[in-house]
Amino acid sequence: MRLFAVVGFALVALAILLPRTAFAWVEMHVARDDVRVHVDRDGGARIEHKVLLLVSGGPLKSFTIRGVDADAALEEGAYVVPEKDDQAGSVETSVPLYVQRITDEETSRTDLVVDVDGGRGISRGRYVAVIRYRTNLVGQNALRIEGASARIDWVGPAWEDGLDATRAWFHLPSAKAEPKAIEPGDDDDGAGTFLSTLSRRPEADVLEVVRPYASRGERVVWSIRVDRNALTLDADGPAATLERPALPPDGRAPMRLVSSPRDTMLLVGALALFLIVASLVAAHGIEVRQRAERRDQKPRPLVGLPIAVRAIATALLFVAGLWLQLTEPSSFWGALVVAACVPLIWYRSVVAKPALRGPGAWLCIKPEEAFAMARPPARGVFEPTSMPGAIVLLLVVAGTIAGARLVGERSAYHGILIALDAIPLLALFVSGRASTLVPDPAVDSIPMLEAVVRRVQKKARGEVRVIPRVRIPNGQPDADELRIVFLPRDPIRGLRAIETAVAFTAGPGGYVPLPEVLLRFEESSACDQLVQHLEPYGRAQRGRRVDERVLGFVPKLPTARLTADLVLAILERTAAAPRPKNVVATPVTEKKRRAPARARTSAEASEEARSA
Structure with a gap:
């Protein structure tokens, strides 16, 4: 199973770390489209779009404005700038836009495809895109002479996500009669869904019209009535005979994006x-x-x-x-x-x-018999x-x-x-x-206990005895718990057993095995004196006999590796010290006799006399 886990993690890491230039966040939402329509006296108009773009991630390399005037003559100088710089009136951080007009032959719809900085794009943030073009309102059937007044019906572009609010400013030549907004399809003054504000100046009148909401894919129709004298068109000229653009009853253009x-x-x-x-x-x-x-x-x-x-x-x-x-x-x-x-x-x-x-009885069995009781792997x-x-x-x-x-x-x-x-x-x-099922301590603990036994036998320095013990409740045919007893080859006096047991606790994803090592020894024995320094690290428990003491040790993590290391450490401390070698006695040698004194010569005697 570890192989499959490694392969799975490798696939995930490969997908994350493998560099791909196309993998980037490109979510874009159009929050607002502010339009300024500068109407000339001859029926021409200059259109300026200031589109607020909300970009998540990036880079945003291009976007499309769907449904513009068919005769749109693009002006140079389109750019995009961060919103905060646009509000401050600064264009120092602006990025150029390259706009292309395309026409769909099937739907006869004209769109503007906008490339950002030659395909380099812009990263996440709030940006304002400024795009300008010219159109002829007369040629687009958007201007009609009606007696002493003229009517302008200009259709804006469609946005896929709709708009929470949209505004249009109409800059009109000054005249005696005030320009006013009207509802599409009505001959009377507009009201309700359109809100208008008029600002009269000596050189021009500015009519601000606000539409509180635009649905998904809707092309808003902006209709206003102006004084006939504000225009230089002939009443018998082409503008007087032009029919108004056909609009549906609800004032929406028939185009839909979906x-x-x-x-x-x-x-x-x-x-x-x-x-x-x-x-x-x-x-x-x-x-x-x-x-x-x-x-x-x-x-x-x-x-x-x-x-x-x-x-x-x-x-x-x-x-x-x-x-x-x-x-x-x-x-x-x-x-x-x-x-x-x-x-x-x-x-x-x-x-x-x-x-x-x-109550029950503990029985000793062979290791192969104990591990043969393991449950088959889950399928x-x-x-x-x-x-x-x-x-x-x-x-x-x-x-x-x-x-x-x-x-x-x-x-x-x-x-x-x-x-x-x-x-x-x-x-x-x-x-x-x-x-997630209730475990059986006699069966479900076998995988961990078997792993502990393998590691102890592999890492032990000396011979270690492994004795599995099962507990048989009185009157029951099956065991209800399995433990493994470890003993060194030469245990210290008073050591009875080093038991490894496994308990289970419920967690959010299922039951988790919690191993524990129990050190059993006789009271007031050599083992008792040896393990006194281990008492602060263990938990004292009652023994099976009156003269028995038990210390329980829990590994830092409930893994077979740390449990085996804990068993090995206790085995080393409870093994008897090696016996000293026999001391070889030193053989007793006979005392040497002093040699007898020899007789002094006459010369030596005379020399001693002179010295005296």
């Missing part, structure tokens, strides 16, 4: 996604229930609803969350709805009824510790990464959404595993 085939594809994709998520959740619930029934237990879902209801609710929430992320300017609420799928998938640990353990498509589960998990992770990278080539925002929205589905592989 077509029927796209809606159909989205509907089919949402239905397919709904069926896939519902099937996965239902299959996961059935697998968890069958695994629990094989051990005479009942699963505990976090939300106590039938499997079918939870599967349908999870699929609905998942699809609804994706829809909110794709349609709303902010993906927060959509992500919150997708995250709400996790409680419907999650399973809690099964809780056993507390019961007191009755299932959603069990990551099994071969099928690991393969499915790796395929899901790899498919998610591949899909995110593929979609990220065109839209990094949607690619990141795919990666993030797949995270709640990982609860299918984390929750409801075999570890």
Whole structure:
């Protein structure tokens, strides 16, 4: 299983660390479009768009203004600047824009494709794009002479996300009669959805018209009435015979950004996604229930609803969350709805009824007999510790990464959404595993105890005796606990056993094994005196006999490696000291006799006399 974990982490790391230039956040939202229409006396007009762009991530390399005047003659000098600099009237940090006019032959719609800084783009932030062009209102059927007044019906562009508020300033030649805004399709003064403010100046009149709301894909029609004398057009000229542009009853242009085939594809994709998520959740619930029934237990879902209801609710929430992320300017609420799928998938640990353990007897068995009682590995498509589960998990992770990278080539925002929205589905592989069932201390502790025995036998410096012990309750045929006893070859006097036991505690993702090492020794023995310095690190417990003392030690982490190291440390301290070698006695030698004194000569005697 470690191999599959390593491969999975390698795939994730490769997807994150592999450099790709196209992988960037490119979410853009148009918050406002302020338009200034400078109307000339001859019917011409100069249009200026100041578009407020909200860019998340980046770089934003291009965007499109859909639905402009068909005869738009672009002016040079288009640029984009941060909003704070635009408010300060500074263009020092401006970035040039390259605008191209294109016309769709099928719909006869004219769009403006805007490249930001030659494709370099702008990063996240708030920007104001300024684009200007000229048009002929007469040639576009937007100007009509009506007696002593003239009517202008200018149609603005369409924005995919709609606008919370939009404004237009009409700069008109000064005249005696005041210009005023009117509702499209009405001959009387406009009111209601349009708010207007007039500022009269000697050289020109400025009429500000505000539309509080523009829906998605709507082309707002700005209609105003001006004094006929403000224009130099002939009443019998072409402008008098031009018909007003045909508008629908609600005043909206017929163009829509969303077509029927796209809606159909989205509907089919949402239905397919709904069926896939519902099937996965239902299959996961059935697998968890069958695994629990094989051990005479009942699963505990976090939300106590039938499997079918939870599967349908999870699929609905998942699809609804994706829809909110794709349609709303902010993906927060959509992500919150997708995250709400996790409680419907999650399973809690099964809780056993507390019961007191009755008396029993401890029996010694062979290691091969003890480890042969191990439970078969858990199986299932959603069990990551099994071969099928690991393969499915790796395929899901790899498919998610591949899909995110593929979609990220065109839209990094949607690619990141795919990666993030797949995270709640990982609860299918984390929750409801075999570890959430009530463990059997005599069987489920075998994998950890076996790993401890292997490491102790491998790392021990000397010979170590391994004695498994099982506890058989009185009147029961099966054991209810397994422990492993370790003893050095030459134990110190008073040492009875070094036991390794495993207890289990319930956690959010299942039961966690907690190993413990018990040192049993006789009171007032050599072992008791030797381990006195270990008492601050252990927990004193009652022994099985009156003269027995027990110290319990818990490893820093509940792993087999640290538990084995703890056993090895106790084995070294409780082994008897090596016996000293026999001292070889030194052989006794006979005392040498002093040689007899020889007789002095006459010369020596005379010399002694003179000295005296």
